Amino acid sequence: KQEVTQIPAALSVPEGENLVLNCSFTDSAIYNLQWFRQDPGKGLTSLLLIQSSQREQTSGRLNASLDKSSGRSTLYIAASQPGDSATYLCAARTSGSRLTFGEGTQLTVNP
Amino acid sequence: KAGVTQTPRYLIKTRGQQVTLSCSPISGHRSVSWYQQTPGQGLQFLFEYFSETQRNKGNFPGRFSGRQFSNSRSEMNVSTLELGDSALYLCASSFTSGERNEQFFGPGTRLTVL
Numbered sequence: 001k002q003e004v005t006q007i008p009a010a011l012s013v014p015e016g017e018n019l020v021l022n023c024s025f026t027d028s029a030i031y032n033l034q035w036f037r038q039d040p041g042k043g044l045t046s047l048l049l050i051q052s053s054q055r056e057q058t059s060g061r062l063n064a065s066l067d068k069s070s071g072r073s074t075l076y077i078a079a080s081q082p083g084d085s086a087t088y089l090c091a092a093r094t095s096g097s098r099l100t101f102g103e104g105t106q107l108t109v110n111p
Numbered sequence: 112k113a114g115v116t117q118t119p120r121y122l123i124k125t126r127g128q129q130v131t132l133s134c135s136p137i138s139g140h141r142s143v144s145w146y147q148q149t150p151g152q153g154l155q156f157l158f159e160y161f162s163e164t165q166r167n168k169g170n171f172p173g174r175f176s177g178r179q180f181s182n183s184r185s186e187m188n189v190s191t192l193e194l195g196d197s198a199l200y201l202c203a204s205s206f207t208s209g210e211r212n213e214q215f216f217g218p219g220t221r222l223t224v225l
Contacts, residue, residue, distance in 0.1 A: 034214060043115075043201055044216035051211065089154070096167045097142045097205050097212060101154040 002027040002094050006102035013080055014110050021075040021105045023090035028068045034099065035064050035075050036089045044089065048075070080109045113138065115204050115217035123223045129190040132220045136183050136204030142166075143185040144214070145177060148199040157200075160185055189222075197224045 003026045013019055023033070032051045036044040048057045048064040050073065056065040063076040073090055087106045091099035116135045124130050136143050144167075145157040156169040160179035177187040183204075189196055199221050203214040 032212065036216070041199075041221070043218040044203075046213060046215060049211070049213045091154075091214075093212065093214075096161070097144050097159050097203070097214065098156050098167045098169075099144070099146075099154075099203075099214060100156070101146075103153045 002030075002092055002100040004090060004092055004100050004102040006088075006090060006105050008105060009103065010106040010108075012108040012110065015080060015082060017080050017109075018076070018078050019080055019107075021077070021088050021090075021107070023073040023075070023102055025071045025073075025092045025100075027092075027094060028071050029094060030068065031093045031095075033064075033066055033073050034091050034093070035062075035073075036091065038087045038089060038104070040087075047088075077107075080107075082109045082111050085109050115202055115215055117200075117202050117217040117220050119220060120218065121221045121223075123225065124192050125225050126192055126194060128192050129188065130192060130222060131186055131188045132200055132202075132222075134185045134187075134202030134204075134217060136185070136202075137206075137215055140204035140206050140215075141183055142205045142207070142212075143179055143183060144203045144205075145185070145187050146201045146203065147171075148201060148219070149197075154201070157187065192224045194224050196222065198222060 035047040050066040061078040087104040144159040159167040179185045199219045
């Protein structure tokens with residue numbers, strides 16, 4: 001059974017700081033790993049998807065890496081802004097379209 | 112291109128009632144999945160439908176059911192509601208089951224059971 005863990009559970013940083021969010025998964029037989037952002041009371045916004053054959057993906061100030069052998073993924077956010085404040089979730093896909101989610105990292109970027 | 116839509120957005124029911132939630136996927140997407148999100152359990156997979164067939168099912172009681180129509184729209188039904196069913200119910204759609212298979216989520220339906 002796939003289990004996904006995210007560290008830290010919460011993070012508070014000053015504006016402009018670069019930061020790394022961590023995600024680990026127990027079953028390395030994944031199809032892909034997807035990072036999402038969730039604002040309070042809202043749905044999930046897809047940020048990046050890394051296929052199992054890829055090592056990293058970049059979109060703007062975001063960079064996500066994947067190391068299947070060690071069961072880890074990281075989301076790097078450069079030059080953080082107050083608008084980046086949200087909960088960040090990683091999810092591993094192991095069958096069909098079924099995603100197993102971590103519990104999320106709640107990020108606060110202070111002006 | 113319109114995103115995933117879910118109706119209703121908010122719902123208040125009492126214990127013992129039943130409820131039906133609706134999800135319209137992105138045009139062209141054939142896979143629809145449902146998730147329950149609660150503060151204590153996080154995001155948990157309910158079930159997935161692909162081309163009108165249930166392909167995957169999570170570990171939820173039989174009170175939770177779903178279906179998909181020929182236009183890929185999906186509904187989920189919860190019968191005999193319990194207080195613990197209060198949650199944000201999220202629907203996700205994707206184009207294919209291949210490796211790429213990026214999931215796109217709707218805004219959710221907030222269900223409150225009194």
